[in-house]
Amino acid sequence: MTVTPGWYMALAAVLFVIGVSGLLLRRNALVMFMSVELMLNAVNLTFVAAGRELNAIEGQISVLFVMVVAAAEVVVGLAIIVAVFRRRKTASVDELAGLKG
Amino acid sequence: MTELLVSLAVLLPLSGAMLMVFFGKRLGEPWAGYLGTLTVAAAFGGAAVAAADFFAGTGETVLVRWFDWFPAFGVAAELRWDPLSALMTLVVTGVGALIHLYSIGYMHGDPRYGTFFTYLNLFVASMLILVLANNFAVLFVGWELVGLCSYLLISFWFEKETAAAAGKKAFVVNRVGDIGFIVALMLVFSHFGTFRFDEVLEGAGGLAAGTATAIGLLLLVGAAGKSAQLPLYVWLPDAMEGPTPVSALIHAATMVTAGVYLVARTAPIFAASEVAGAVVAVVGAATALFAATIALAQNDIKRVLAYSTISQLGYMFMGVGAAAYVAGVFHLMTHSFFKALLFLGAGSVIHGMHGEQDMTRMGALARKMPVTFATMGIAWLAISGIPPLAGFWSKDEILGTVYQRGGLWVVLFGVGLLTAAITAFYMTRMMWLTFFGPPRWADGLHPHESPRLMTVPLLALAGLSVVGGLVNTPFRTALEHFLDPAFELVGLAHPPEGSLAFALAGASMLAALVGIALAAVRYRTYRTEEGRTWRIMGRGYYVDDVYAQVFARTGKLGAAWMAFRFDARVIDGAVEGTGGLVRRIGGWLRPLQTGFVRSYGLAIVVGSVAMLAWFLSRGAL
Numbered sequence: 001m002t003v004t005p006g007w008y009m010a011l012a013a014v015l016f017v018i019g020v021s022g023l024l025l026r027r028n029a030l031v032m033f034m035s036v037e038l039m040l041n042a043v044n045l046t047f048v049a050a051g052r053e054l055n056a057i058e059g060q061i062s063v064l065f066v067m068v069v070a071a072a073e074v075v076v077g078l079a080i081i082v083a084v085f086r087r088r089k090t091a092s093v094d095e096l097a098g099l100k101g
Numbered sequence: 102m103t104e105l106l107v108s109l110a111v112l113l114p115l116s117g118a119m120l121m122v123f124f125g126k127r128l129g130e131p132w133a134g135y136l137g138t139l140t141v142a143a144a145f146g147g148a149a150v151a152a153a154d155f156f157a158g159t160g161e162t163v164l165v166r167w168f169d170w171f172p173a174f175g176v177a178a179e180l181r182w183d184p185l186s187a188l189m190t191l192v193v194t195g196v197g198a199l200i201h202l203y204s205i206g207y208m209h210g211d212p213r214y215g216t217f218f219t220y221l222n223l224f225v226a227s228m229l230i231l232v233l234a235n236n237f238a239v240l241f242v243g244w245e246l247v248g249l250c251s252y253l254l255i256s257f258w259f260e261k262e263t264a265a266a267a268g269k270k271a272f273v274v275n276r277v278g279d280i281g282f283i284v285a286l287m288l289v290f291s292h293f294g295t296f297r298f299d300e301v302l303e304g305a306g307g308l309a310a311g312t313a314t315a316i317g318l319l320l321l322v323g324a325a326g327k328s329a330q331l332p333l334y335v336w337l338p339d340a341m342e343g344p345t346p347v348s349a350l351i352h353a354a355t356m357v358t359a360g361v362y363l364v365a366r367t368a369p370i371f372a373a374s375e376v377a378g379a380v381v382a383v384v385g386a387a388t389a390l391f392a393a394t395i396a397l398a399q400n401d402i403k404r405v406l407a408y409s410t411i412s413q414l415g416y417m418f419m420g421v422g423a424a425a426y427v428a429g430v431f432h433l434m435t436h437s438f439f440k441a442l443l444f445l446g447a448g449s450v451i452h453g454m455h456g457e458q459d460m461t462r463m464g465a466l467a468r469k470m471p472v473t474f475a476t477m478g479i480a481w482l483a484i485s486g487i488p489p490l491a492g493f494w495s496k497d498e499i500l501g502t503v504y505q506r507g508g509l510w511v512v513l514f515g516v517g518l519l520t521a522a523i524t525a526f527y528m529t530r531m532m533w534l535t536f537f538g539p540p541r542w543a544d545g546l547h548p549h550e551s552p553r554l555m556t557v558p559l560l561a562l563a564g565l566s567v568v569g570g571l572v573n574t575p576f577r578t579a580l581e582h583f584l585d586p587a588f589e590l591v592g593l594a595h596p597p598e599g600s601l602a603f604a605l606a607g608a609s610m611l612a613a614l615v616g617i618a619l620a621a622v623r624y625r626t627y628r629t630e631e632g633r634t635w636r637i638m639g640r641g642y643y644v645d646d647v648y649a650q651v652f653a654r655t656g657k658l659g660a661a662w663m664a665f666r667f668d669a670r671v672i673d674g675a676v677e678g679t680g681g682l683v684r685r686i687g688g689w690l691r692p693l694q695t696g697f698v699r700s701y702g703l704a705i706v707v708g709s710v711a712m713l714a715w716f717l718s719r720g721a722l
Contacts, residue, residue, distance in 0.1 A: 023702050032698070093698040100696030 008049035015042035029081050029091045033074075040070050104165045106151040107182045110144040110190055111233060115226035117141075118219050125215025134205035137218035141201050141225050145194035152187040155583060160184070162586070164235055171238070175295055181235035185430065185587035188580075189232035189362055192434055196354045196441050197225045199558040203445050204346040206554035207452060217257060221350070224250035228355050232362060236296040237286050240363075244282070244327065247356045248275050254351060255343040267339035274336040278326015285319035288312070298366070302590055305369035310376075317370050317377025320363060321384065328360025329411050330418060331388045335645055337411055341403040345448030348403060353410050353444050354437035361417040361433050365426045365588075372591040378422050382503070385418025386516045391642075393523040397530070398630065398638035401458050402447045405531045408641075409484070410440055412520060416499055419513060424594040425502035427581045431573050432495035434580075438569045439483040439492055442562035446477035449551040449559065450535060454542065460531065461629060465540040469548040472556045474536050476563040481532050483566040485525035486613040493610070494570035496521060501596030501605045518612050525616025530624050538627035575602055 015038055022035030044063045051059015085091050117140035125133050154160030165180040180186075201221060208217050227250055231243025248271075256268025286296070292312060293301045305313065324330070329337035340352050351357070364371060364381060371378045389412045396408035413436050420429030451458055453470055467474040483490035486497070500521070504514040542548065550556070573580035575596070596602060637643065695701075 020706055024699055024706070027699075096698075097696030099694060 005049050005053040008045060012042045012045040012049070015039075015045065027092045027094050029084070029093050029096075032093065033077055033081065037070065037074070040066060103151045103154075103163045103182060106147040107163065107165050107180055107233065108167070110148045110151075110194065111180070111226055111229045113140040113144045113147070114194075114222045114229065118222035118226060121215055121219040121222065125219050128215055130209070130214045131205050133215040133218045134201070134208070137222045138198060138201040138205065140222060141194055142198040144225070144229070145191065145198050148187065148190045148194055151182065152191060155184050155187055158582065160187075160586075174238075174290075175297070176236060176238045178239060179235040179297075180233040180239075181298060182233070183587050184584045185362075185365065186233050188430065188434065188584065190229060192437050193225060193228050193232065193355050196437050196562070197228075197350055199561055200346050200350040200354070200441060200445065203349075203448070203555050203558040204344075206552045207346050207448055208344065213257070217254075217344070220250055220253045220257070221347075224254065224351060224356070228359075231359055235298055237289060237298075237301070238296045240366075241282070241286065244323075244359065245279070247351070247359065248272065248279075248327070251275075251340070251351050251356055254347040255340045257343055257347065261342065263339075264342040267336075267342040271336040271340050274333055275326045278323045278333050281319045281322025281326070282324075285316050285323060288316050288319065292316075302367065302369045305367075305373050306590075308370070308373050310374055313370055313374035314376045317367075317374050318380060320367060320370070321377065321381055324360030324363045324381075324418075325384065326360075327363075328357050328414050328418070330360065330384050330414065331391060332644075334388060334392065334411050335648060338404050338407045338641065341401070341407050345403065345444060345451060348407070349441045349444030349448065352407065353440040357410065357414055358417065358433045358437065361414065361421055361429055364418070364421040365430050368421075368424075368426050368588060368591045371422075372424065378424060380422070382419045382422025382510075382513055385415040385420075385422055386513045386520075387415070388412065389415030389419065389520045390516050390523070391415075393520045393527065395638055395641045396527045397523065398635050399527075400460050400639070402450065402460050402463075402531060402535060403444075403458055405460075405527060406440070406443050406447055409443075409524065409527065412524065413440065413484070416496060416517065416520070419503060419517060420499035423499075423503045423506055423510065423513075424591065425499055425596075426588050426591070427573070427584050427593060428495065428498040428502055428596070430584065431580055432499055435483070435491035435495040435566070435569045438562055438565040439480040439490075442476060442480040442559060442566055443484065445555070445559055445562065446473050446480065449473040449555055452551050452555070453548045455546060457542065457546070460534040462541050462543065463535045464538040464542070464627060465536070466548055467536040470536075470550045472550060472559060476556075476559040477536075478532065479563045479566050481528050483570075485528055485617060486521055486609055488606075488610065489567075489570065491566045491568075491570035493606075493613075494574050497606050497609050498573065498596050500609055501602060502594045504605055505597045506594060518609060521609055522612040522616040525613040526620040529617045529620035533620065533624040534627070538624075541627070 019035045019039030019042060022038065023032050026032055026035065044066055047059040047063045047066070051057065081091060084096065088095065117137055121128065121133055121136065128136060152160070163182040165182065167178040167180070170176045170178045201218070204217065204221065208214055211217060224247060227243050227246030231240055231247055234240035234243055252268045252272045255271050256265045259265045259268070289301055290296060292308065293304055295301065308316075326333045337352060337357065341348055343352075371381065392408045392411035392415065396405050396412060399405045399408060413432070417429045417432050417436070420432060449470065450463070450466060450473060453466070453473070454463065457463065479490065483492040486493045488494075500514055500517045503510050503517060571577070575598070597605065640646070
């Protein structure tokens with residue numbers, strides 16, 4: 001059985017949906033954060049697979065960019081979560097509704 | 102050579118003014134006065150030399166190009182030296198130099214002595230720009246500059262509230278006229294594509310009658326503002342708040358004649374439209390009679406002369422309106438001599454009376470001021486129209502030409518004749534009240550003759566008032582030959598010849614004598630006039646009050662409405678309404694911000710899916 005790009009796409013789709021589900025269903029900010037990472041990596045997977053299939057280098061370049069940005073985002077995001085946790089003693093996003101209209 | 106002299110005529114007074122802006126105070130009295138007088142006198146000398154060719158009858162029109170001003174419109178700063186502008190230049194600088202000289206004595210002891218001569222020199226330079234311009238744009242610059250100088254000099258003693266108000270009034274009323282002038286310039290440019298006199302005036306013959314009429318009437322609006330004609334004359338009587346030499350120079354001899362000059366300069370436009378010329382003449386005749394009747398009942402010596410000036414300007418308008426351009430300009434010239442003399446004489450009287458201007462508190466000054474009395478006597482006879490003094494010839498030429506045109510013009514002739522009689526009457530009244538009868542001045546006042554500096558200009562102007570008319574008599578039409586090249590584009594109307602000429606001259610002389618005799622009898626013994634008619638005329642037919650009610654009051658009401666209604670409700674309403682709208686829309690949209698991160702996330706997901714579905718359904722991804 002050969003592994004065609006279709007398989008990679010399917011795997012990426014599954015990972016992405018898991019990520020979306022986690023983001024929408026969980027309330028812990030840390031877990032939601034991990035879900036976002038999952039979604040990002042699902043997309044990365046499609047990039048690499050498509051790049052390989054189309055014999056184009058851009059796919060891998062894009063992945064590197066995504067990783068860099070994601071790393072930066074994680075730093076900021078985790079810092080915010082820690083700061084919020086220290087102040088409010090909770091990481092539940094439902095209780096962080098200060099900007100409610 | 103001529104080019105240089107013509108340029109110098111403008112630049113000398115201008116440089117005098119510029120020098121005095123910086124050093125006027127340091128020069129002080131009397132050197133600022135001498136500097137001002139010298140520059141204007143030098144300009145006169147230069148102009149006289151430059152005009153020598155015209156006197157000899159060999160002169161050609163000379164254009165002096167200074168620099169390109171608006172290349173896009175083809176407008177250059179260019180001067181035009183032809184007989185008409187030469188004559189105007191000579192009058193402006195000649196009379197101007199005499200009045201400068203007089204001012205050295207008259208303004209003695211004024212704290213802003215240097216400033217006065219700065220303004221006066223600037224005025225002469227501006228007036229020369231006006232009369233020497235070779236296109237409408239440069240003429241307009243001069244037109245506005247003389248208006249500015251007039252404003253500055255009327256309100257020269259601005260500590261006095263009435264003087265400040267008078268200057269403002271002159272400025273505002275002139276702006277009304279200027280609107281007409283500006284629209285006329287727009288029409289000229291849209292039809293000819295140029296402002297140059299040569300092209301405009303040569304092309305004027307090809308104008309449609311309606312266009313020529315429109316341009317002519319709009320020019321008349323501008324001219325009526327500057328030359329104080331009905332209905333825009335109201336500023337001139339108030340302008341008497343300024344120092345008397347200013348009244349003589351600006352509001353009698355030169356600036357107010359700019360309107361007459363404008364009509365004469367644009368003669369081909371008026372020649373192309375019968376209506377425009379007739380309207381000019383009718384306005385002039387109406388103003389002449391109207392102002393003369395007001396002058397009858399004035400007690401302030403300067404106001405008599407102010408209304409008299411308005412009336413005489415009406416004569417000039419009647420002349421140029423009747424296509425008697427030479428006669429109109431001739432009267433402009435003689436009038437500038439004798440009216441400047443009258444004003445300077447009145448100034449001498451006021452000076453000798455320590456500021457008194459009310460004729461009811463004068464009287465018996467003939468002995469005290471012999472020179473002033475003698476010279477003013479000459480001017481009185483000249484303006485009344487007694488031959489062979491200056492006023493007779495020019496007034497007679499205008500009246501004769503108007504009569505010669507026949508038809509309804511004879512009515513204007515009748516108005517002119519009546520005005521001549523009234524003129525003689527009120528001038529005689531003024532002379533009698535001022536110089537004869539019992540002394541009515543306040544106790545402790547010692548009237549005295551003015552110093553030599555002031556009487557010399559009086560004597561010079563008296564000489565001009567005697568001989569000035571002889572340049573253009575029915576027997577010797579020197580001025581007409583002189584001016585002819587300037588009016589070669591239009592047909593000049595001429596006064597009648599032969600026995601009719603003598604009859605008309607006799608009629609106008611008779612009118613003058615009747616006026617003088619009536620006034621002499623009436624005021625032989627001193628009397629003040631009572632009665633309603635007299636009061637109404639004394640108040641100038643309440644025109645000022647009507648204007649105050651109709652224009653000033655509605656203007657104020659309109660401004661109040663704009664400030665407290667329109668601005669407060671509409672403008673502020675729009676600004677506050679914008680803010681309120683944003684606030685209200687914001688209120689509607691607030692519930693969208695639930696504060697739950699998951700609902701935002703869901704919105705993003707749903708939105709992405711919807712967009713993806715849309716692109717997929719179009720098969721365009």
